[in-house]
Amino acid sequence: MWSKASRLHSEEDMGLRAAFIPAAAVDGGAKLERLTIDDMLQKHCGEFGWWQLKHFVLTSLAWALEGIHTMVMIFADRDPGWRCTTSGCSSDVCNLEGGSWEWEGGPESSTMAEFGLICGHKYRVGLVQALFFAGCMIGAGIFGHLSDSRMGRKGTLTIVCLMNAIFGCLTAFSPNYYVYVFFRLLSGFSTGGTGLCAFVLATEPVGPIKRGIAGMSTFYFFSSGIAILAGIAYLFQTWRALYIASSIPSLLFLILVLPFIHESPRWCLIRGKVHDAMKIMHSIAKSNGKHLPENVVIALDSEVNGDYYSDDPESKQVTSSLIDVLRCPLTRIRLFLAVTINFTMATVYYGLSLNAVNLGTNLYMNVALNAIAEMPAYFLTAIWLDKLGRKPLTIGTHWFSGVFCLAGSSMKGYGTWKIIRMICGILGIFGMAGTYNLLFIYTVELFPTTVRNAALGSTTQAAQLGAILSPLIVVLGGGIPFAVFGAFGISGGLLGFFLPETLNKPLYDTMEGMEDGESKEAAA
Template structure:
């Protein structure tokens, strides 16, 4: 239908793609806000005899020093998460990814079942907006931790549902290139977050400013987004799928001729599996259903799933580890985060250009090797006491490599699995990345202590 009648990527798909992908921008704000919420504010000595600029706040009495700008600048100053309590910073960040781990699996399945792609996107955006605003007014550390856990849970479903919803209406010859553009929106969210954090006078205002765009998205953008016709088809609702396709064809200036209709055809999954085996089950009303058990039941898809789980896990450790570790470099935090986001942009363009020439696998392996090599170089520079700018450059190149990897693995994974289990497979792969991301905050805390110990 897309290739012959509707058009594979006309102005209707372009507008729909942009509107859906804006969800990645607000998701980036909710996910990466921890960088600024967790920073350690500067402190100064009070006029006493025992305090100097070289003193350690862990060794001084609390009456000898104070936080510059007050206690409300970050969770560290607000709840005294220093010294023996510093592990709680890594804990709250890890709990965000624990929530994302759970949310990716649950919302991935719901997106393939009765809620649909758009239904899941609406639900998780509502959760993010409400819980994000509640986080701004949390008065205790444990309340804050619980709210960040819930935010992670809802964020785990945003990227997944929006990626599939944005790309399933695009024809096969354009889908790969256009899918590479999704992550421009995530990087843009990080860049905007740097500006928001710069003007936010306190932790409370930071979360208020981050939550407001989600409310705007719910009210001004989501009503104009269409459900995926592919989801309608696997639910046996071909008439509604046809309505969406006719609407898009009309907007593209290519109306579908009378008499052209869709038929539910599920046999396209068959070539992935063993001969004479059924890929999915059919209910009496004609709906097709599939679960992760179907993925692991057959050798071909089982091997693919295991490999992608490892790739997602490794990519997440590096990406979030580098992003969160910016606080330990000593360079301007707002500028560093902004530059890292800028460094991601060329990776998306280069990946899209090379995609057809080199294929998925070579680009994925090359980008991960580049990122890992730069991380090792940063270790060398740090051990030699080199300038901070060298560490920033290594971080930017490493982020460049991981951005190329993340830019590709969503598309790569989606292409490896049939429609009826695509979101479930993406959900499991995304869960693997969240397991990797859970370890990154503790690595950052350990890096801070190791650096302080060397000094």
């Protein structure tokens, strides 16, 4: 232990100064030990104890919000059905005169009914969906950058949840179709940053061995949010009431959950907030029933592996951007592969969802069952993640989905073949559901803390671009969509061969630390 005379004047000074003292320095006979966050979690704080469990659950609730705000369009923009009010009615509503038919549930039941999105204007329903995902694509990139910079993970998550609540409520008061489209675009903009901020914030304080299964588990919350949405939509069957009701969970999250969520210690460290990072690490150790020795100090991986020291806390800040990712050959290749694979995955996932055979049952029950049906894929992927590794599983899930899509493209849509084709589609979705959350974990581990959310934002943008493209493929009809989705699945799996394995590898803090670590591994 340090002598009383050598103690620093405050806890903050101790945290700041200790992090910049060489490990060889000796104070009162106790040798300072500089450790990265991963090493500190493994040796002293615990990789996934009570602190991480509580933090993980609270943070991952934001994924449920993303599921609600994304899938609310299924109910708000639905075709509520219509019925004739006069005799001799045609079966085609486009050939009927006004006053000879009416919407079931009234015009307020959906935007399609109230804004007249039928016949020649039916394409506008798809346009709203495409623009929402376009907003997600833009928001993912912007909020991914902001969460890596001054705003931080928690600060950015707070902003996007607040925006979700505001835009969701304003959508309910749209006086016409064009205002409705505008607010859905804004809702997509904020929704695009929700999941990626929540994912990184939930998984960064978890140790390397437990990080994979923890990351896979975040998507249970996404599916649960969709299932909860089905219940909300059943209770509020007018589209305006539905948008208000579906925005309330975001307000509750802001008020009841966010105050109990901590900022990421990794982000604190790279932003020069060493005292805050050490405070969080001590809190983790205490809650997990562990002890973090006073002579253990936190440091960036570039400091632990190199000879960089500084007495100026401000010089501790390490910032990077996507420009730095593109300048570095190692990360440039990784980003290209991650973006392309996420694009192929999302095109297949959303495309198969839109192309699935209608079960002919209650819409609310269908959505709830579809959400629940994805959970076994998450479970199985989580089991195999740490056994097979990220790379083989990425390849395998892509090919699993691709093979069944190609099989479905060869099936004729009649009789038994129609049922088999439906099963092929379900199995295709099953494979891509597992791939979706796997790629989040993979992307997190492929890039250092300084650019992690920016990289994740880029891959999320690529996924949203795939979501925009998928309806255009679906409208081709016949076996063409299955063939295209099969080709995408096989191609995504082939690209996975060029990615490195990240199983049980450290989460690097800086670009320099990652390059040094990869160089030493290659040399070994």
